[in-house]
Amino acid sequence: MTSACKSIIDYCFNELNIKRIEIRTATENQKSQAIPQKLGFKNEGLIRSSELLYDRYVDHYVYGLLNEDYNGLI
Template sequence: MTSNTEVFPVLETKRLVLREITKKDANSILDYLSDAEVMKYYGLDPFNSLDNALDEIAWYQSIYSNKTGIRWGITLKEQGVVIGSCGFHNTVSQHSRTEIGFELSKGQWGKGIAAEAVEAIINYGFKHMHLQRIEALIEPPNLSSQRLVEKIGFVREGLLRNYEFTRGKFDDLYMYSLLKQDLDKINSM
């Protein structure tokens, strides 16, 4: 359970329920975050223990309680098993901006699930978190994530060279953004 007194927001879409991730979800998290393909652009090595999954869940809970982000578990309606996650991190309230992140179990790729989840959290972010700007930082080889955010209406602003040091190397990242006034683009999909 979160340490906030407020209730963690549960979001529903046509096929999905986005909900809080708890320790009970550790096996599901381990299942998909141990997959090298899922972790290719995640910035961490594939998980190899339940402790890795519990640490990740603790991070989700800490960003929520510290109000620097929020991470939802992606579940298919009627099933309840976490098949991925999406959310915001590096939130800067003073500037009404945040970064978006998402990943999905490989068995669920190509079904539009990630786009459905991302659209739901973007709507939530603009309407309920009063965000002005949502950023997506994506490695140039990660074409599927680029296509997803571009389809939703994100604009590529430029390349951040050697922006992040992960897994023993410096990575370039494309900076994408979606502004509150762009919300109409999402809702017209």
């Protein structure tokens, strides 16, 4: 999954010249959180009751990555 995300990020930043990419993950899903962390995203905050999932609302972490920060990681 991480390599697929990296390919999409490369395309968005280098071909489409997008300024910012955001990833949201459920706060209880540590495997999903590992992906943006490995890719250099910064945890920018918490969105409470962000999604109705299996009959209950779950909180999300928001991870963000700016084009200039990503190009500095390459």
